[in-house]
Amino acid sequence: MVNKIGVFSMLENKTIVVGVTGGIAAYKAAEIVSRLKKMGADVYCVMTEGAQAFLTPLTLRTLSGNPVITSMFQEPVKWNVEHIALADYADIFLIAPATANIIGKIANGIADDFLTTTIMATKAKVVFAPAMNVNMYNNPVFQENVSKLKKLGYYFIEPVEGNLACGYAGKGKMAEPENIVQYLSKFEKDDLKGVNILITAGPTREPIDPVRYITNRSTGKMGYALARCAQQRGANVTLISGPTNLDKPQNIEFIQVQTAREMFNEVTKHLEKQNVIIKSAAVADYRPQNYNNYKIKKTDEDLQINLERNPDILGYLGKNKGNRILVGFAAETNDLKENAQKKVNKKNLDFIVANDVTQKGAGFGCDTNKVTLFYADGSQKDLPLLSKNEVANLILDEVSMLLKRSD
Numbered sequence: 001m002v003n004k005i006g007v008f009s010m011l012e013n014k015t016i017v018v019g020v021t022g023g024i025a026a027y028k029a030a031e032i033v034s035r036l037k038k039m040g041a042d043v044y045c046v047m048t049e050g051a052q053a054f055l056t057p058l059t060l061r062t063l064s065g066n067p068v069i070t071s072m073f074q075e076p077v078k079w080n081v082e083h084i085a086l087a088d089y090a091d092i093f094l095i096a097p098a099t100a101n102i103i104g105k106i107a108n109g110i111a112d113d114f115l116t117t118t119i120m121a122t123k124a125k126v127v128f129a130p131a132m133n134v135n136m137y138n139n140p141v142f143q144e145n146v147s148k149l150k151k152l153g154y155y156f157i158e159p160v161e162g163n164l165a166c167g168y169a170g171k172g173k174m175a176e177p178e179n180i181v182q183y184l185s186k187f188e189k190d191d192l193k194g195v196n197i198l199i200t201a202g203p204t205r206e207p208i209d210p211v212r213y214i215t216n217r218s219t220g221k222m223g224y225a226l227a228r229c230a231q232q233r234g235a236n237v238t239l240i241s242g243p244t245n246l247d248k249p250q251n252i253e254f255i256q257v258q259t260a261r262e263m264f265n266e267v268t269k270h271l272e273k274q275n276v277i278i279k280s281a282a283v284a285d286y287r288p289q290n291y292n293n294y295k296i297k298k299t300d301e302d303l304q305i306n307l308e309r310n311p312d313i314l315g316y317l318g319k320n321k322g323n324r325i326l327v328g329f330a331a332e333t334n335d336l337k338e339n340a341q342k343k344v345n346k347k348n349l350d351f352i353v354a355n356d357v358t359q360k361g362a363g364f365g366c367d368t369n370k371v372t373l374f375y376a377d378g379s380q381k382d383l384p385l386l387s388k389n390e391v392a393n394l395i396l397d398e399v400s401m402l403l404k405r406s407d
C-alpha cells in the first residue's frame, strides 16, 4: 500500500492500540483510526472517561470495526484479562491525543484505569502525541515527565505550533493525523536494518576566550530528527553533535563535541565502519586564530579578531568517500540551486539537501523545513514544507533507494 507521498505502508496486519484521552483534539482520533484502517492495520481503541466527553465510543467502534474499551470493569468482549491481553497483542500503542495527565501518570507509575494499566503492561512501542495548552506544554514538570519517558524508551510525536482551542497560540497543537500515521508507518519500517549511519548535527562553538565564542543558529533539530528516524528504521546510528538543548535520541551512539576540529576528529575516528554519512551540522568555517586564556578586557579601542579556516569535514569525506553514500546539507540565503549544485560536485556527494534559510518555516530553529534535493547527475527534487521528521524520512527514503541500487 502506498501513502500520499509515495511511501510504502508497513502497517498492514499490524495491531495498533489507539488510546484516546480527554482533550479537544480527541475528535482527530477518529481520522487517525480511519487512516490506520486504510493502511491495513487492525485497530483497537481504548478511551478514558475524559475522552468520552469529547467523542463517542460508537464513532471509534464504527471506524475501527472493533469493540472500544471504555472502562476497567466492563464485560470483556474478546479476551480473558483484557488489559494484559491487549497489551500483549499490540505491535504499537499510540496515545492520541495524550494529555499532560496521562503523560504524568505513566511517568510516575500510576495505573488507575484501563488505559494506564494497559500501557504499563505492554512491551510494544508506546508513542505519545501530546496536545495541550502552550503553558502546560512548557511547564517544567510536564517537560521533566517527557524527558523521563523518552529516556525510558517511550516515543513522542511533537505537537506543532498554532492557534490552540483554549485561545492561546503556541506549541501544543497535536500533530496532524496524516503526520501521526506517517510517523507510525515509518516506525515499523526496517529498510535500514544493520546499516551504519553517521549523522552530524547542531552548531559548532569556536571559543574566543573563556566566556565568548562564535557560533550559529543551528539547534540540532534537523540532525536529531534524522538520527531518530534512522534508528527507528533499523540503522545503527552514530550521532556527532555540537551543543544543543535537545534530548539525546534513544538507542544510538552519541558523541558530544564543541568545535569544528573536535567534530572533524570524531568523524574521522568513526568513519571506517560507516555505510552512510549525513552531514546536517552547521559547522563554523572559521575559528579565532588565537584563543585567549583570560577574558579579553574592554579598552577604548576597537578590537579585531583574526579568524582562520576550520577543516572542511565534508570536503575531507568526499575525498575519502570509498563506496559510502555521502549526503551533505546546504544552508543558503541566495542562489540556492547554483550554490547547492556546486557543493554536490565539488565535495563528491551523492546528493545535497538544500534549504533557503531565509524562508518562513525553513532552516534554523523551526520544527519544519522546506528543502530541495540536488543530485550528482544534475537532477533535483523539490519537497514541500514538512515537519523535520517528515523531511528526515524522505531523505532516508533516498538513502535507502541508493543503498538498494548499490547492492
Ligand code: PMT
Residues within 6 Å of the ligand: 202, 203, 217, 218, 219, 220, 221, 222, 223, 260, 279, 280, 281, 282, 283, 284, 285, 310, 311, 312, 313, 314, 315, 327, 328, 329, 330, 331, 332, 343, 355, 357, 363, 364, 365, 366
Ligand atoms: O539545526 P536546525 O536548527 O534544525 O537547522 C537545520 C540546519 C539549517 C542547520 C540544516 O538544515 C542545514 O542546512 N545544515 C547545514 C548547515 C551548513 O553549515 O551549511 P553550509 O552550506 O555552510 O555547509 C555545507 C555542508 O558542508 C554541510 O553539510 C556542512 O555540514 C558541511 N561543512 C561545512 C563547513 C565545514 N567546515 N565542514 C563541513 O563539513
